[in-house]
Structures are given as structure tokens and as C-alpha cells.
Amino acid sequence: MLAGRLEAKGASLSVKHALLGLLARGPQHGYELKAALDGELVPLSPLNFGQIYTTLERLERDGLVVHQVVAQEERPDKKVFSLTPQGRAELEYWLSSPSSLSLDLRNETFLKFMLAGLLRGRVPGVHPAAVMAAERRAAFDSLHEVARARLLLDPDGSPPEVGLLLDLASLRLEAFLKWLDRCDEVLTRGASGAPDG
């Protein structure tokens, strides 16, 4: 649940470059790659094997990685992946360029406010204040969970590196909530008689 929300609100992750990065340390097979992703790089939002394997296939097709089949006793053979020079070049290029930050100018919540304003009075139950209440409720629920998660990671309030991800989530939610307050001021300026949250 937590993972789902965080993913939904966060920017999409480049699994491709995460895998290239891990392989830059040396050849690894699929299970090792998934464990490393879950443990260090994408700790709070586990990826499934399907995603990892399709990405690896795409990387191989583009000539960024290659694989070798290693035979095992009493177990199915395993594929060990390694980085090609093109793969290394792509990784280095990606690491040295800034991440794409979305300005979120096609914001979903804003769209809902606008539509609710337009449809208000025509469609029963539709009202910007109702949108506001739902958004606020959800954002606070998420913030609460992030807060508790942070606390669980470190009860004294100084979490390790993963905590930074929670911090980012928290700050985004706080910003979102502050933005909702702003919306509230602007939206209630014209419209009064909002239904009870």
C-alpha cells in the first residue's frame, strides 16, 4: 500500500540505468540484480521479476549488456549478465546528466478542481470542496504513513540513507498539502457554502 502510493506520486524510475549501474560492479545473474535493487537502490518500492527480465532483454537487444549461461547442479541453468562498452558509455552519460524533474504542469488535482468547478451544480455531489477534502485526507494518510515509516526505520529520528527517500516523500506531501491550503484560499474566495468535509 505504502509502496503503491509512493510509486503513484513519485517520478518513474529508470530501471534500465539501475541495472547498468549494478552490472558495472561485475557480472551478475537476475536474482542477484533484484536483491541489490530492492536492498539499496529502490528499497521502498520492490520491482517484480517480470520488469527486470524485460528490461534486461531490451538492454541486450540494444547491445548494452550480454549474457552467458552457467550450468548448475540440481538446479536450472542461470544467465549471468555483464556490461558491454556501449553499456558502460550509456551509464556514464546518464550519471553525468541531470535527472529529469517534472514540473507537473499537467497536474491531476488541479484538473479535478477545475472540472469540479465547472460541473458543480450540474452533476450531483461534485464540488471543489469535496475534491479538496478527498485530496487532503489522502495526502495526510500518506504523510502519516511516511512519518511512521521514518519512525520505524529509526525511532530516534535520524534514519539511514533510505530515510532520505522517505524525506523526499514527506517533503513532497507537505508541499502538496501546503498547495492544497493555497487552493482552498483561492477556491473558497469565490464559492461559499461548501459541503461539510
Next chain:
Amino acid sequence: MCAASTARPAKGSVTPAVEAQGLTKAFGSGPTEVQALRGVDLSLRQGVFLAVMGPSGSGKSTLLHLVGGLTKPTSGKVLVGGQDLSALNDDALTLLRRRRIGFVFQFFNLLPILTALENVALPLIIDGVREAEATQRAAAAMELVGIAHRRGHRPGKLSGGEQQRVAVARALVTEPVLILADEPTGNLDSTTGDQVMALLRRLVDERGQTILMVTHDPRAAAMADSLLTLKDGFVAHEQRLDGGRSAGEILRELEGLS
């Protein structure tokens, strides 16, 4: 107004730690009259952490002062631990405040000439507890909030976060049914604020402490179990924050990750 739904299933007894019914409060009179509260109900079970939010001037502090018996409502009533505050005279109210309510303020409000330990012991001293015992209990409270190593320091020598922890220890020392906190992180940076919030959360989780906290800060408010938003003296919004998920569930989700 609807009552804040603040149930934490297994915790607490039947009597709410705090109840407020139809609270109104007006300041001044005539043309300068200010309606700070216009009818607020709330019910807070024991062991629950309630955050009160709202824009500036929405009546948050006023609500807190009424609940703490620091001021009297214009109408409506407040019950703390089942005791109707309006039925108490000034001395009895003071006694209730002394023994059953702990205060934490934005500006810490520690007495500058007393050491941290003396500050923490002060509510007990006021209550006539022998100094030896008061000191011992104060030391225990300081231990609990992790500030025991600063016991001999004067407040002026402590950082904001440390001062606020001393203030929390002082609020705790009488083992009150209710802790009232007005913007406890308002004067702290976010890291120290987090630490103080973690402390308050721990008091609720581990000791079943009931806390009513006023805050502007959504980050701090999110640490509570319940959220009440005031606007122009009304309850504009209320919400349970725990979403029915126990701390254990969240922990399991994060297990083995760090």
C-alpha cells in the same frame, strides 16, 4: 458539529481523556468582539494523539487553553478525565492542571534561572513533593526523553530541541492524563522537530499517553493518530490518520530493507 473519531481499538478506557461539547469563546465585547470559537465538539480517548491544525487565528490556541482550563469558555463545557471544568473553582482547576495536565509550549517556557532538572521537578515542587523525591522523578522523566545528560544545564545553555525535550519531561513528570502542546515544533528546525515528534509519538505508543497538539506543520500533524482542522472557529475537517494499519504492518513492509 461532529465529534472527532479518534478510536484506537484496544487502547484506553470508556471515559474519554478529554471531551468538549459546544465550546464557544468570545474575546472582548461590542464592536470589537472576536468569536475565536463558534461551537467545537471533540472527544479524545485515552492513549490517542490528536493534532489540531488550521490557519492562523482559527482558534487553535484558544481551544487548547480552554481544554487546559487556562481560560473559561463563553459557553459549552470541557471534561478532563470525566471532570467538568466549569464545576471547579479557581483553586480546584489549578490543582487539576497541576496533577492531570502537562503543557508544552512553542517557546519552551523553561525558567531560565533553574537548571534543566529543577525545571522538570518544578511541577512536583509546586505540588509539595519533597525535593529528594521530586528530583528523582524528574531525573527519571529526563531519562525517558533522552535528555538526562543535560540535567545540570540552565535552559540558556541548551539547544532548542534540547529545551523542548526538557519541557516535555516537565510535562510528563506528574504523569498527567493529558499533555497539551501548542506548536511544540514551531520554533525548531525540521530535524529537531522530527526528534521531538518522535518523542511524543513514542510516549503515545509505549505509555498510552494522551496528547492534544496544536500545529501549523503538516509534518508534525502527520505523526498524530487523528487530525482536526479548525477554520474560523469551526471544525472544518477531521480525519483518522492511522488508516487501520498497525505499526507492525508498516514495519513488515519495510523489513529487511535497511
Next chain:
Amino acid sequence: MRLWAYTVRELWRRPGRTVLTVLGIVIGVAAVVSVSLASAGARDAFSNMFDQVAGRAALEVVAQARTPFDPAQAQAVESLPEVEAAVPAISVQAALLHGQERSPVLVLGIDPRVDGLVRDYVLREGALLSDETEVKADDLSDEAGAGAPVEALLEAGFARTLGLALGDEARLLTPTGLATLRVRGLLALRGAAVFNNGAVVVLPLERTQRLFDQEGRVNTVQLVLADGADVVAAQERVARVLPPGLIVQRPASRGGLADETLANTELGLSALSALALVAGAFIILNTFLMNVGERRRQLAVMRALGATRRQITRLLLREAILLGSGGRSWVWPPGRGSRRYSSDPCRVWWALTPPASR
């Protein structure tokens, strides 16, 4: 109460503020104490002075019209058991001439044999008047006597301002002409010499009467009462035996004008004390308000922590008492000392101020 111990700790740990507070109290109390002591001193000096001038006489006989009269008329009073002695005296305004100096003086004619009973004479130099001075004067025939110097006592300071030393001669302007005086003794500014601010010439009674053409007359007969006699009762008895035209009264220097002067002075002194009291109270109050103002927040915190109004009030009161007594004990020793100090200059000041301007 242990809470009190905490407060004391507070006083202790903020010595600067505590000292300031105590200082405020010290100044306030000192103002009150010193003014009241000065007043008391002045009051003492004042009544002392009247005692000295008026002498020890409790009553005096004077003519109703304040004119000179024959003391024989009052002879009867001497036989009353309440009256131990009757001392006649005459006082007249005159002018004393010496070189270029000319000074208005009060001439006091006394009977040297008995005047010591009612007035003090503290000799600085020379000799007092005695029977002989009178007798010697008596022996002189009128014709010769007019030119012979009259033995006189002057206040030492007054004599010095006129440039007169012991044995010097000066002239006294009287209705009968210029009389020559010889300075027989110089007096300290005490007792009789205090009259008229020291501008006094003390002469033998009969010579004075003759010089001023008042033979056989006096202004006053001062009565010294027997030990334990009641003044009011004695005054009634005396009044009954006096012939018409003569009255008995408390000595002029005590009654009438003196009483009025005393009352005015008392009023002034009381006003001064009241003013000092108000000023002192104001300083002390201010100091406390400053303190309370500074600590209003602390007190509010204490209230929030569950201190009752009574506890806070008691705390402040005890603190006030502690600081107050600290401040007062600091003032007390110099305050006491100041009494001795203050009374002397006051005495001098009162003694030096002419009665008219008092």
C-alpha cells in the same frame, strides 16, 4: 514550602537583579528614615532651643497690656507653696554702637542673684554678672553713674562681629542718652544668649531700669515651680492672687507665638516626612513592579504548571519581605548615625534663624 527554596535560589543566581532590587529598597527606606530622623532631630533641637530661651520657668507673670509693671504687685505669688522662686527681668530694644558698627540689640536686664534659676549662662570668657556688679552700680551716685561703664554680657560670636573683646567698651543708645558698656563676659550661644539670635546685651536689672527710665519696673516675673507641682493648677492659684492688670501665662517663648511656630514647623516636617514616605514607597513599588514585570511570563508559566494564585502571592510576598528586610537592615546603621549627625546642624540652623522668619 520548597517552592520558596526555589525562589531563593533564583534570587541567589541573579545577584545583579537582586542587588538592584535591594538598592531600590535601600534608597526608598533611606529617604524615609533620614527625613524622619532629620525631622525628629529638628524637632528636638527646636524644643531644646525653646527650653533654653524660655528657661526652666513654667509660668510667667506679665501685664495684660504687655507694658512694664512693678514686680511688687506680684509679691503675693512668692508665698504660694507651688512657687519656688520668682525671677524678674526686663527686656528692651536698643542699639549698640561700636566704632562704625551700629547694631540693634535686645537688652535683657536680669537679677544676677536669681536669674540662673530660669536661664542658662554659659561663659566663654570673662565673668558673669554678680551681686557686686549690681551693688557697684547702686553705689554710684546718679550724677557720676551716668558716665560710668555698665558691666555687660554679650554673646561671643555677636561680640566678635562687632569687633568687641573682653574688657572693651561700647556705647548703648538709650532713651536717656548714650550709656557706656564694658564687656565683662562673653557667652556661648546657649541659654539666654540665644535670644534675638545672639544680638543680646545682658545687663544688671536695676541699671537697665534706670538707663531706660523704667525704675522699679519689669516686663516679666518668671516663676519656677516647686518639684512635682502641676502647672495648670499652679497657674490657677497664681491667677487668683494677682491684682487686676497682671496675668499669669506659660512663658511667652513657649506659648502663643512659639506654639504657633512649633505647630507650623511640625506641619512642615510632617509634610516632608510624608513626601519622603511617598517617594520611598514609589521607589520600592517601582523596583518591585520592574521585577514582577520581568517575571510576568515566569509567573504565567508557574500558573500553567499548577501554582495557585495564593502560592504565587505568598511567594512574591515572602520575597518582598526578604528583600525588604535585607534592604532595611542595610539602611539602619547609617540611619541611626544620621540622627546624631542631623540633629546638630538642625539645632544650629534653628538657633540661627531669626524668629520672625521661622
